[in-house]
Amino acid sequence: MIIAIDGPSGAGKSTLGKMLAKEFGLLYLDTGAMYRAAALAVIKKGVSLEDREKVAEIAENAKIELVGEPDSMQVLLDGEDVSAEIRTPDVATAASVVSTISDVRKIMVDHQRAIGESAAKGCVLEGRDIGSVVFPNADIKFFLTAKPEARARRRFAEDQAKGRATSYEKTLDEINKRDERDVSRSDSPLTIPQNATVIDTSELELNDVFELMILKVKALAAGSTAG
Ligand code: DC
Numbered sequence: 001m002i003i004a005i006d007g008p009s010g011a012g013k014s015t016l017g018k019m020l021a022k023e024f025g026l027l028y029l030d031t032g033a034m035y036r037a038a039a040l041a042v043i044k045k046g047v048s049l050e051d052r053e054k055v056a057e058i059a060e061n062a063k064i065e066l067v068g069e070p071d072s073m074q075v076l077l078d079g080e081d082v083s084a085e086i087r088t089p090d091v092a093t094a095a096s097v098v099s100t101i102s103d104v105r106k107i108m109v110d111h112q113r114a115i116g117e118s119a120a121k122g123c124v125l126e127g128r129d130i131g132s133v134v135f136p137n138a139d140i141k142f143f144l145t146a147k148p149e150a151r152a153r154r155r156f157a158e159d160q161a162k163g164r165a166t167s168y169e170k171t172l173d174e175i176n177k178r179d180e181r182d183v184s185r186s187d188s189p190l191t192i193p194q195n196a197t198v199i200d201t202s203e204l205e206l207n208d209v210f211e212l213m214i215l216k217v218k219a220l221a222a223g224s225t226a227g
Contacts, residue, residue, distance in 0.1 A: 001024070001026065001121070001122030001123075001139045001140075001217075001220075001221075002116055002122055002123055002125070002135045002137075002138040002139050002140075003017075003020060003026065003122070003123070003124045003125070003138065003139065003140045003141075003142070003217065004125055004126075004130035004131035004134070004135050004138035004140070004141045004142065004193065004196075005017050005020075005124065005125070005126040005127075005130065005141075005142045005143075005144060006126070006127060006128055006129065006130050006131050006132070006141070006142070006143050006144075006190070006192075006193060006196070007128075007142075007143050007144035007145050007190075008128075008145060008146075008151065008175075008178075008179050008182065008190060009032075009092075009151065009155070009175060009178055009179070009182075010146065010150075010151030010152065010154050010155045010175060011144040011145050011146045011151060011201055012144055012146070012154075012201045012206065012209060013126040013127075013144050014030060014032075014126060015206065016144065016206070016209060016210060016213060017030070017070075017124045017125075017126040018070035018071060018124075019210050020124050020210075020213055020214070020217065021070045021123075021124040022070055022071075023214060023217075024121075024122075024217060025121050026119065026121055026122045026123055026124050027115070027116075027119035027121070027122070027123040027124070028070040028073065028123070028124050028126075029066065029112060029115055029116065029123055029124070029125045029126070030066065030073065030126060030127075031108065031112050031125055031126065031127035031128075031130065031134070032095065032126070032127055032128075033066060033073075033075045033086060034064050034066070034108050034111065034112070035095040035096075035098060035099045035104075035108060036075075036086035036087075036091050036092065036095040037062065037064045037075050037077045037082060037086055038058070038059040038062055038064065038095070038098055038104060038108070039086075039091055039094035039095040039097070039098040040077060040082055040085060040086050040091050040094070041058050041059065041062040041077055041078075042054075042055050042058050042059075042094065042098060043090075043091070043094055045058055049094055049097045049098065052101050052103075055098055055101055055104065056101055056103035056104050056107075059098070059101075059103075059104045059107050059108070060103075060107050062077060062078060063076075063077070063078050063079065064076070064077060064111070066115075087162075088164070089159075089164075089166065089170075089171075089174055092174065092178065093174065093177075093178070096177075096178045096181045096182065097181070099128075099182075099185070100181065100185040100186075100187065101187075102187045105129075105187055105188055109129075109133060109134050112125060112127075112130075112134050113134060113135070116134070116135060122139075125138075128182055128188070128189075128190045129188040129190070130193075131143070131193030131194075131195075131196050132188065132191055132193040132194075133188045136193070136194075139220055140197075140216055140217060140220055141193050141194075141195055141196035141197065142196060142197050142198075142199065142213060142216075143192045143193065143196040143197070143198045143199070144199050144201055144209070145198065145199070145200050145201070146200060146201045146202040147200075147202045148172060148175050148176055148179065149172065150201070150202040150203075151175055152168060152171045152172035152175050153168070155171050155175065156168045156171040159171065197212075197216060199212060199213075
C-alpha cells in the first residue's frame with residue numbers, strides 16, 4: 001500500500017505521516033528530508049545555490065539515507081548523522097531553492113520510488129509531489145493544508161521548544177517565501193493531486209485529522225478485501 005501525503009510546509013504532514021505509518025506498520029519516508037540533505041551537502045561544499053549544474057552533481061553523488069523507526073528516524077549524509085543540522089531555517093531555505101532544479105528532482109524521485117516499491121508492507125511518503133509525480137497511482141492521496149498563520153504558529157512553537165532562535169514574524173515570512181517557491185516552480189510545483197482527499201488542518205486538532213485519515217485507509221482496506 002502506498003499512501004501519499006502532500007501539502008505546504010507546516011500543515012502537519014510529518015507528524016501525521018509518522019502516526020499513520022506506525023498505525024499500519026508501513027515504512028515512513030520524509031522526502032523533504034532528502035532535499036534538505038542534498039541542500040546541506042551543497043552548503044558544506046561551499047558551492048553557490050545558483051550554480052545549478054554543480055548543485056545537481058553534488059545531489060547525484062551525495063549518499064542520502066533515512067534509517068530507523070518513524071519517531072527516531074536518522075538522516076545520514078555520506079554516513080554522517082545530519083538529522084538536526086538539516087532542520088535549521090537556512091537549510092530549509094536552501095532546500096527550497098535546490099528543489100527547483102529538475103536534475104535534482106529526477107535523482108530524488110527515482111530514489112523515492114525505489115524505496116517505496118521495495119517496502120514489504122507499503123510506505124507512507126510525504127512531500128510536495130508524491131501524489132502528482134512520484135506515485136500518481138498511490139492507493140490513497142492526502143493533501144494537508146492550513147492557513148499560513150496557523151502553520152507559522154506551529155513551526156514557531158516547534159522551533160522554540162527545540163531552543164532555536166527565531167521569531168513568529170520571521171517564521172511566517174519564511175513560510176510565505178517557501179510557499180511561493182513551492183507553488184511557482186516550473187518542475188513539479190505543489191498542487192493538489194487528482195483524487196486527493198484535501199484536509200484543512202487550521203482549525204482541527206491533530207487527533208481529529210488522524211481519525212479522518214485512518215477512516216480512509218480502513219475504507220480502502222475493507223474495499224480491497226470485499227472484492
Ligand atoms: O517538507 P520540508 O519542509 O522538509 O521540505 C523541504 C523543501 O523541499 C521544501 O521547500 C520543498 C521541497 N520538497 C519538494 O520540492 N518536494 C518534495 N517531495 C519534498 C520537499
